[in-house]
Amino acid sequence: MAGSNASSLTSSRLSGRRDPMLQPQFIRSSTFHWTLAVAGVLAVFVIGLFGFIYWSVDNYLITRSDTMIARQLDFIAGLPGERQLAAIDQNLEQDTRGVHYAALFGADGRKIAGNMGQLPPELGTNDIVRNVPIIRTLPTGRQAGVIRAIARKMPGGNTLVIGREVDETREISHVVGQALALGLLPGLCLCLLAGAWLSLRAQKRVEEVNKRVQRIIAGDLRERLPHRNVDEPFSKLAVIVNGMLDEMETMIHALAGVGNDIAHDLRTPLTRARLALERGRTNATTVEQLQKVVDKAITNIDQSLAIITALLRLAEIENSRRSAAFGTVPLHDMLREVCDLYEPIAENKNVDLRAQVKHRLNVLGDRDLLFEAVANLVDNAIKFTPEGGWVGIELERGDNETVMRVTDTGPGISEQEREAVLRRFYRSDKIRNTPGVGLGLNLVAAIVKLHGFRLAIRPGPGGRMEIICPDR
Amino acid sequence: MTKVLLIEDDSETAEEITAELADRGFEVEWSANGIDGLDKARSLRPDAMIVDRLLPGMDGLTVIEALRKDQVRTPVLVLSALGAVDDRVRGLRMGGDDYLTKPFALVELVARIEALLRRPAESRETTLRVGPLELDLIERTAKRGDRVIDLLPREFRLLEYMMQRSDQLLTRAMLLEEVWNYKFVPATNLVDVHMGRLRHKVDGPGEVPMIHNVRGAGFILRTGP
Numbered sequence: 001m002a003g004s005n006a007s008s009l010t011s012s013r014l015s016g017r018r019d020p021m022l023q024p025q026f027i028r029s030s031t032f033h034w035t036l037a038v039a040g041v042l043a044v045f046v047i048g049l050f051g052f053i054y055w056s057v058d059n060y061l062i063t064r065s066d067t068m069i070a071r072q073l074d075f076i077a078g079l080p081g082e083r084q085l086a087a088i089d090q091n092l093e094q095d096t097r098g099v100h101y102a103a104l105f106g107a108d109g110r111k112i113a114g115n116m117g118q119l120p121p122e123l124g125t126n127d128i129v130r131n132v133p134i135i136r137t138l139p140t141g142r143q144a145g146v147i148r149a150i151a152r153k154m155p156g157g158n159t160l161v162i163g164r165e166v167d168e169t170r171e172i173s174h175v176v177g178q179a180l181a182l183g184l185l186p187g188l189c190l191c192l193l194a195g196a197w198l199s200l201r202a203q204k205r206v207e208e209v210n211k212r213v214q215r216i217i218a219g220d221l222r223e224r225l226p227h228r229n230v231d232e233p234f235s236k237l238a239v240i241v242n243g244m245l246d247e248m249e250t251m252i253h254a255l256a257g258v259g260n261d262i263a264h265d266l267r268t269p270l271t272r273a274r275l276a277l278e279r280g281r282t283n284a285t286t287v288e289q290l291q292k293v294v295d296k297a298i299t300n301i302d303q304s305l306a307i308i309t310a311l312l313r314l315a316e317i318e319n320s321r322r323s324a325a326f327g328t329v330p331l332h333d334m335l336r337e338v339c340d341l342y343e344p345i346a347e348n349k350n351v352d353l354r355a356q357v358k359h360r361l362n363v364l365g366d367r368d369l370l371f372e373a374v375a376n377l378v379d380n381a382i383k384f385t386p387e388g389g390w391v392g393i394e395l396e397r398g399d400n401e402t403v404m405r406v407t408d409t410g411p412g413i414s415e416q417e418r419e420a421v422l423r424r425f426y427r428s429d430k431i432r433n434t435p436g437v438g439l440g441l442n443l444v445a446a447i448v449k450l451h452g453f454r455l456a457i458r459p460g461p462g463g464r465m466e467i468i469c470p471d472r
Numbered sequence: 473m474t475k476v477l478l479i480e481d482d483s484e485t486a487e488e489i490t491a492e493l494a495d496r497g498f499e500v501e502w503s504a505n506g507i508d509g510l511d512k513a514r515s516l517r518p519d520a521m522i523v524d525r526l527l528p529g530m531d532g533l534t535v536i537e538a539l540r541k542d543q544v545r546t547p548v549l550v551l552s553a554l555g556a557v558d559d560r561v562r563g564l565r566m567g568g569d570d571y572l573t574k575p576f577a578l579v580e581l582v583a584r585i586e587a588l589l590r591r592p593a594e595s596r597e598t599t600l601r602v603g604p605l606e607l608d609l610i611e612r613t614a615k616r617g618d619r620v621i622d623l624l625p626r627e628f629r630l631l632e633y634m635m636q637r638s639d640q641l642l643t644r645a646m647l648l649e650e651v652w653n654y655k656f657v658p659a660t661n662l663v664d665v666h667m668g669r670l671r672h673k674v675d676g677p678g679e680v681p682m683i684h685n686v687r688g689a690g691f692i693l694r695t696g697p
Contacts, residue, residue: 295688298688305575309573337652340626341626341652341654341662342662344665344666344668344669345662345665348665368655371654372654372655375654
């Protein structure tokens with residue numbers, strides 16, 4: 001229940017079709033949000049930059065104009081009395097744009113010459129350039145404005161004023177504003193469009209992935225995620241996921257095969273048991289006959305149970321996280337014990353079981369499981385070694401590793417069969433009729449894997465199995 | 473009469489176990505859940521208990537733990553459908569004395585209950601004797617009557633274990649666990665081969681056999697036929 005709820009929730013979130021807010025999906029996507037944020041930061045930065053440019057250009061122009069009017073003041077003030085008036089007139093005549101201001105006021109404040117009505121009261125006579133408000137008389141009417149002006153008290157008592165309108169500043173702010181409008185607005189629009197496009201694209205890909213994943217969930221195991229080139233993160237992810245899907249597909253197929261094998265291997269003894277019981281019930285005339293039938297049935301049922309037990313055990317080892325319970329396992333002692341346990345069986349079969357354990361070597365692991373693994377290898381080796389042969393158990397040091405090796409003079413495992421023997425229930429055709437569950441090597445492989453060791457099947461002659469324990 | 477308390481929720485299994493134990497001369501009390509089982513364990517004071525691992529009401533291990541807290545030392549055999557080794561270890565650590573995985577043979581169950589009831593006392597004896605058989609634990613020598621039996625160390629260990637439990641049925645799984653410390657029953661008839669060799673040495677030609685193979689169950693060491 002919970003699982004189906006979660007998956008429908010995910011799909012509605014991904015497809016957006018059932019979105020009650022009816023808002024375009026991309027507006028809520030994080031890609032779009034990020035684009036918006038970046039565009040905002042960029043806009044603030046650009047406005048700041050333009051502001052700075054405006055401020056510094058304005059500053060520069062005002063400073064230049066100030067220097068200019070101060071120089072003019074010096075120049076005119078340096079002229080003799082009558083030439084001053086001519087210079088003022090000349091100055092104003094040369095100014096075609098009407099930005100220059102110049103005037104000479106008498107000691108009583110009366111205007112002697114120039115284009116300013118009166119001496120602005122804010123303007124001191126101390127040679128400092130200031131902002132001065134002014135009412136200009138233009139053909140269109142009177143207009144208030146601000147000019148930069150400087151004044152100096154002349155030795156004769158007159159006051160000379162030189163001013164200049166700095167309307168360039170206004171022009172500059174106009175230009176800057178225009179540039180901003182021309183540059184920033186389209187830029188921002190472009191950003192938003194890119195953001196929307198990116199998020200739409202990402203959303204489309206997510207939707208595509210979702211569609212395919214839904215198909216996989218529905219059982220189409222061959223479906224894969226789309227990807228273009230591997231350099232793009234999304235494609236890289238898709239390739240990784242596809243790799244995982246490949247692995248899972250193989251595993252699921254293997255599992256299905258195992259399921260069939262299990263069913264077959266379980267069914268055989270159960271069928272035998274059923275037949276025996278059925279026939280016994282009808283045909284047995286004495287208690288002894290019935291007991292014989294029942295014994296036969298029990299043996300077959302036990303065989304089925306042994307298979308189930310082995311499978312459960314395999315699952316237990318494969319799923320276990322037992323490394324917490326690992327301890328130091330003295331392999332030399334353990335191998336001698338295995339040898340001790342199997343010696344009589346080997347002798348009965350006229351197979352020589354030899355343990356060549358010279359060094360005392362320890363590994364970190366689970367003693368019982370490792371014992372079981374080696375016992376399984378030895379059990380197999382004895383089983384497949386013909387009479388008069390031998391089985392050897394060796395313990396050796398390799399390069400940064402400890403190796404347990406079980407060799408025998410049996411048929412060995414051919415190159416083609418090496419992978420197959422690790423499959424569940426696999427039994428070589430040569431040994432179809434040897435009794436056994438067919439899970440022994442799986443168990444060994446699972447135990448070895450749990451320990452982080454390696455199981456190696458070496459080329460013959462004879463069988464050569466190694467458990468390689470790398471040093472930690 | 474020896475009283476055994478069985479705590480098992482599956483009535484069919486319980487019926488079979490009860491019938492088998494009754495046939496063997498035990499008095500069996502059955503309880504279908506943990507809470508009732510714990511009550512009975514406290515009031516009836518049984519000689520041994522068989523406790524299923526998973527029970528309604530109260531988990532089997534909790535029952536054992538509660539009893540052990542009350543200083544009740546009754547031997548307990550834990551039954552479980554969980555074959556996990558970790559589970560077995562937990563069962564034994566919680567105070568269970570032995571552990572049997574379902575499905576099991578009734579013979580195995582009875583053998584283990586009898587083994588629990590007749591656990592050999594810690595003895596300071598340095599010589600074990602069963603009929604004409606004599607085992608010197610210090611000298612590590614064995615004799616049957618006057619005949620010296622030459623035993624390998626592993627055979628000595630096996631015989632020692634059997635002599636401590638003479639007249640008891642010892643199943644293959646019990647022998648593997650106790651003598652060889654081997655927790656898993658291998659497909660190969662390991663125990664039979666070892667036992668065959670030991671029997672060959674213990675029961676000489678013309679002597680009355682002492683090691684008996686109980687078909688489909690295990691082995692018994694006894695003086696009688």
